[in-house]
Amino acid sequence: MTEWTALHPIIDGGDPDNVVRLVQGMDATTRKALAEPLRAYEKQLRTAAFVSKRFWGPRLCALTVAGAALLPTASSVAVWIARNGLREDETGTDVIDLVVEVLRDRQVTWLPDLVDRLALRLPSDRLDPDMQQLVTSLATHTGIAPLATDGLVYAWIATGEAHTSRSSLARRLFEVDGIGVLLEPGGWPGKLAGDPALDRVMLLEGCLFRLRRGGRAADLNGFLLLHKALAPTTDEVAMLAGDYEALLSNSHAPTAAMARHELLLASQAGLSR
Template identity: 30%
Template sequence: MNPWREVLDRIEAGEEEDLARFLNGLNDLGRHAVALRLPGHLAEELRGGLEARWDIEAMAPGYRLAGAACFTGAEQVAAWLNRRELRLPLNAERDALRILSVLRRRTVEWRADLAVRLARRLRPQTGRARRREEGMPGWDLAAALVADTGIEPPDGDAFVVGWVWRLVLRRRWGLGGVGGDPLLVAMVPRLFRAQGVGAPLSLDERLDLGILAELAVLADEGRVPRATLVEGCAARFLADGPAEEIVPFARLWRLLEPEPDELPVSDFVRLLPRAPAPLAQLAVEELWRAEEAGLLGDELFAEAVGALAYRREKKFAQAAVRWLARTPRPRAGAAAGALACVFGVDNPALRERAVRLALTLAPHADDAGRAAIREAAALLPGDLRARVDTAYGAALT
C-alpha cells in the first residue's frame, strides 16, 4: 500500500468520510509519508494558476483532513489549516467534526494548544466568505476543540465575534437557539466587551426571535444572570465605539425592561452629550423614567436637560423643552439656562416655544441661567428678543 497515493486519491474524489477512516487507520510511518508529500504536492498544484486554485478550494476538506492527521506539531497544523486556499471549507461545522475525528489520537494538551493557536489566527470575514454569510473562517474548529478539551475559551474579540456569527447563522438555518450552546456561560460576559459583534447582531435583528431576545428570555428564566446582561449593556453604552456596535445593546436593554432602581442614572446623563442618536434616545427615555421615580437629583436633572438642548438634533432640543415644561417651576428654573441653546435653532416654532417657557421660568431662574438667556437673546428676532429683554434684562454690550 502507498499511503500517499491512497490519501491523494480520496482527496481528489471528494471522499472525506472514507478519507477520515483511512487516516485514522494509518500508523506513524504512513502518516509521516503523507506529511512529507503533502506540502510539495500542494505547491506544485498551485502553479497551475487560477483554475487550479479553484480545484484545490473545492478539495479543501480533504487537504485539511490530511494535514490535521499527519503533521506532527500543533503550529504546523494550525498554519496548514489557515492557508488561504484551504481555510474556507464548504461546511465549516461538518469540517470541524471530521477534523476532530482524526485528532482523537493526540493528547488533550496537544489539542488544547491547537485550539489556542487557531483562535489567535481568527480574522473577520471579508470578500466571498462574507457574501456567503458563513461566519468567521476557522472559528468552528477552534470552538469544537475548546469544547472537546474543556479549556477556557481563548481571549480576544475575534473568538467572541465568531461565536455570535455562529449563533446567528445556526438560528437562521433552524439548527437551534442560544440556550443549548455549550459556550454560553463563558461567552455572555465577553459579548459586551468585544468589538465587531454589531454586524452579526444587526443581521440577527431581522429575525422574529433573535439571540438578544432569547438572552432576555433566558434571564427571565434564571438561566442567564440578569445582572450580567443589565450591567454589561450599561458598560457597553459607556465604551467608545461606532453606533453599529452599540445599537444592538440598546435593543437588548429594552428587551430586559430594567426596573427604575436598576437604572445607572448618572451614567445615562454622562452619555447625553456624545452618544449616537439611538443611544441618546434610550438615555432620554430612561432618565424620564428615573425622574418619574424620584431618582434624578436636581443637579443631574439640570445637567441632562442642558446636554439635550446643546445637541444639534432637533428632536433632542424638543425633548429638553418638553421636559422643562412638564417639570415643577422651581426645579425647572434651576435649569432654565438650557433654553439659551434652543434660541439659536433653525426652527421658528421650537424657538418661540423656548422663549415662552423662558418667560414663564424667569422668576425661578438662577443667576447663571439668567445670564445665559440674556446673552443668547441676541440670536432671536426683534420681537422675541424684546420679550426676553423685558423679563431678563438686556445683555450688556
C-alpha cells in the same frame, strides 16, 4: 516510502473517506514521516505552471483531512485547514466530520489549542458556517470552551444557535462591531434578557458601555432594544447613575432620551420614598 505510495494516489483522486481509512490508528512516527511528502505534494500543486479551480477542487478536501491527520502541531494544522478548506465547491460536500474523526484518532494533547486557533480565524463580519461547526464540534469533544473571539461572538448572534459558552460570549457582545444590527432580527433582546445563565448587571453595564462608545445608528438601536428588554429597575439605574449621566450628551438622540427618562424615573422614585 510505502505509506506515501499508498496515500498519494488517494489524495490525488480526491477521496477523503479513504484517507481516513488509511491513517486510522497510525502511529506518531509514521505520521511524522508522511508530513513532509504531504507538504511537498501540496507545494508542487500550488506552484504548478497551470493551476485552475477545477484542477484543485477534487483534491482540496482530501488534502485537508490528510493534513489534520499528519501535521505535527496545532498551528500547522490550523493554517493547513484554513488554506485548503472544508468543502468542495462543485459538489457541496464537506469534510468537517472526517477532520474531527482523524483528529480524535490522534489523541494529541494540543486539540484545545487548535480549537482556539481555529476560533481566531472565524471572520467577525460574516458567517463561515463550516469553520464554526468545526470549532463547535472539536470544543464539544475536548470539553473545553474555545476563546470568545470576535468571530465566534458574531457567529453565535448571526445564527441564533444555542451555545454552551454563551456566558463568556455574552461578555464580549458589546465589544464586537456590527452586532447591534443583528439583535432585533434574531429576537436577541428578549432571549438575552430572559436567560437566567447571564448576569443581568453585566448585560446592563455592557449596554451602557456600548451606547457610550457610539457608532452607527443601526448598531446602537439594537442595544437600545436590549436595554428596553432588560427593563432596569430604579435601584439598578441609581446604582449605574454615573453611566446613565454620561449618555445625556450623546450625539445619538434616542440614547440621550433613554438616559434622561431612566434618570428621571429613578429620581422620582427616590423622592417618593
